Amino acid sequence: MADPTDPSEEELLVLVRTVWEQRDPVPTGLVARMQAAATLAAEAEAGGLDLELMLLVERSEDLAGTRGAPGAAYTMRFSHAGLELLVRLAGARLDGWVVPPVPVTVTVQRAVRHGWADVATLAVGATGRFELPDLAPGLLRLRLEPGTGAPAFQTPAFEL
Amino acid sequence: MxxxxxxxxxxxxxxxxxxxxxxxxxxxxxxxxxxxxxxxxxxxxxxxxxxxxxxxxxxxxxxxxxxxxxxxxxxxxxxxxxxxxxxxxxxxxxxxxxxxxxxxxxxEDDDLAPRLPDATSPEADVVRRDEDRLLWAAVDRLGERCRRLLRIVAFEHRPDYASVAAELAMPIGSIGPTRGRCLDKLRAELAGGGSDRG
CATH class of the missing domain: 1.10.1740 (Rna Polymerase Sigma Factor; Chain: A)
Known part of the structure; x- marks a missing residue:
């Protein structure tokens, strides 16, 4: 700045922004949560779909039982309205558990240039267990449709 | 600063x-x-x-x-x-x-507790931390209304004065002059920076 003892209005406003960004930063994960909520609302709006968003409640590096490099596997737990979905990612492999185990149809979607494309659809039985052993890397998300005709659940996007 | x-x-x-x-x-x-x-x-x-x-x-x-x-x-x-x-x-x-x-x-004020670098940071960070502290103190001394108004004005491009006036319970015509006064106050606080006035 030209004169440090006489800052312009614009320079003062830069300082105010700096102070608040340091002092009250955007919470971790807020942007991702808002992206998930907005995307879901947009899809529900466009397709007249009845969708419920599952929230990521936990994510952990999965060290035990992993022979590869640390961080090669991790587990995520999504939850909404009493239904939980555990997803374990290891390399190209995805394992899923629906808790409590109820029959659902699981659709895996992949981010493509202008939206999302279905990659696979699986019928999950009473065990609540499903697996996809060979997925290409990319940005994925899962949609769970209960057999009861209740609204579908959708996870936020995650990276494989 | x-x-x-x-x-x-x-x-x-x-x-x-x-x-x-x-x-x-x-x-x-x-x-x-x-x-x-x-x-x-x-x-x-x-x-x-x-x-x-x-x-x-x-x-x-x-x-x-x-x-x-x-x-x-x-x-x-x-x-x-x-x-x-x-x-x-x-x-x-x-x-x-x-x-x-x-x-x-x-x-709660705790909610805005300082998140500054810890004491083990290098010299440059310590200097920066002191500068940050002075800046924060200057903003704190502005008072509630100035602090809120300047926060809005700093982050928004041409904020809608009618809604800002309603939210801050001020007449719409006084938002512009108050903005100027608050900036002057901040400028003065920074110029006197370091003096640890309550």
């Missing part, structure tokens, strides 16, 4: 990026919505928190704002105005929530 560090994005640039993403999204690029949310969420956070809402409540307000935009995207006629549409909606909702809850929702 140091002004040479990485500066937060200027609101005008943020508004332009938001407008660009909004145009792409309305044009059929579904992923452009992610860009719009990424660009504007930090601004919405700041203007909502200016209403002293606790973090969870502020997050709900920000989410409500995004859902409202998705539902009424065709109501935003001028893409250049999408940033202002979002910030004005978010402030209005924050104000409504804060009023409905009364004093019970006031942000």
């Amino acid at each position: 140091s002004l040479d560090r990485a500066r937060p994005a200027h609101p005008q640039e943020v508004w332009a990026a938001a407008s660009d993403a909004f145009v792409r999204w309305r044009g059929g690029d579904a992923l452009a919505l992610d860009d719009l949310v990424r660009v504007m969420t930090p601004v919405l956070w700041q203007v909502v928190r200016a209403h002293r809402l606790p973090a969870e409540v502020a997050e709900d307000v920000v989410q409500t704002t995004w859902l409202a935009l998705v539902r009424s995207r065709d109501a935003v006629h001028d893409p250049a105005a999408v940033g202002s549409w979002l910030t004005t909606s978010a402030r209005r909702e924050a104000w409504r929530v804060a009023k409905a809850a009364g004093r019970s929702l006031a942000t």
